[in-house]
Amino acid sequence: MGKYKIVVIGQLNKDLMNQLEQKCEIKVWSSPQKIPRDTLLSWLSDAEGFISRGDVVVNGELLSKAPKLRVIAQASVGYDNVDIDACMSRSIPFGNTPEVLNEATADLIYGLLISSARRIHEGFEYVKDGKWESPFNIPMGVDLYEKTLGIIGMGNIGRRVAVRAQASGMNILYHNRKESVANNELNCKYETFENVLKQSDFIIVLVPLSNQTKKLFKKTEFEIMKQTAYFINASRGAVVDTNALYQALVNKEIAYAALDVTDPEPIQSDHPILKLNNILITPHIGSATTETRYKMGQLTVENLLAGLESKKMPSCVNKTVYN
Structure with a gap:
């Protein structure tokens, strides 16, 4: 079986990236600047998994351009940038990172x-x-x-x-x-x-x-x-x-x-x-400690891999997608 194709927006700890690389073929946008929408849609055209970021609007238009997408994860508690109803309509689980921060x-x-x-x-x-x-x-x-x-x-x-x-x-x-x-x-x-x-x-x-x-x-x-x-x-x-x-x-x-x-x-x-x-x-630093950001990244990776492997996410916002 080949590796899963995924898109990662943002930076992850090197150890966590190594975990992903063992199972995934990865396209990474690590710049703090917002990824151009055309670039993102192009990358997602054949992606199965997506690690998003708060400055990315995840809506029906984006999902329509990602026909193979099966799971989305994000290293945050809030997800006001994500249209959960649109994810539900495609049966795509969305994972966030509560508790750890x-x-x-x-x-x-x-x-x-x-x-x-x-x-x-x-x-x-x-x-x-x-x-x-x-x-x-x-x-x-x-x-x-x-x-x-x-x-x-x-x-x-x-x-x-x-x-x-x-x-x-x-x-x-x-x-x-x-x-x-x-x-x-x-x-x-x-x-x-x-x-x-x-x-x-x-x-x-x-x-x-x-x-x-x-x-x-x-x-x-x-x-x-x-x-x-x-x-x-x-x-x-x-x-x-x-x-x-x-x-x-x-x-x-x-x-x-x-x-x-x-x-x-x-x-x-x-x-x-x-x-x-x-x-x-202060510049939105509520979770900005070395330990907490690692835990958030770790849970994000766990959520993504679980979704790719058709398992329940450790933390899933739209849990009814499993019903």
Whole structure:
């Protein structure tokens, strides 16, 4: 039996590529730049497997150009770039990588929380700019202890953030589409969306991107928040109306924002929001640790090989494809 033909978008650890090469004939696009659509469609014309990336739109048009495609895998939890219904119509399983990045992402979010509250990066800039000789204008932060943290989207990552926040003595509110066992397990209190925004000193957003959550945070939502509120988004950039957030920061409707995701992404270097002194932005690094990225790549390879061998994926989004 010959090797499977696959297309890989992105970089994989050398060991993981060696695993694939034992069973697969591979075309790789390793550039951080987006692959030209014509090139991708040409490569997929005879491919049986596809490791995608978040900047690739996987839709019916793409699948129609890939008649031999039997499995798609992606090293991420989110998959808003993938039309799952289109995959289902072709009986193509799609695998993602939940769970393995929970701890690393929760650490990053907690880091954004602490850095924002204590103005850590502003303190570094203060030192770099030679202002330390005049300690009277040092960046002043706020306490976490006994403050209220509101988590919008209490999923697996939200729960891990809650544990970290409780170590700082924070009180935690959360909102999901419905109450969860977080009430009893984590001593967190369920509230309506509006009440979480009204009552929280810090708000962390961890919802998936969907038609229901796109621009969930607009002008109205920022007006509901406390003027002293700190807003942290680590879900998807499009969950927030960037212009509304900019205006809220400029007009001091909220105190501060920290983002690991933006809309657009990447944010342009000349965007006016970057000129503000009450914002911190990191380049979507929630899962960016050596250990976690390896685990994500490993699960992606396992998902792909399982699909090629007509086995159930370790992590499949559209599980009903097996029925």
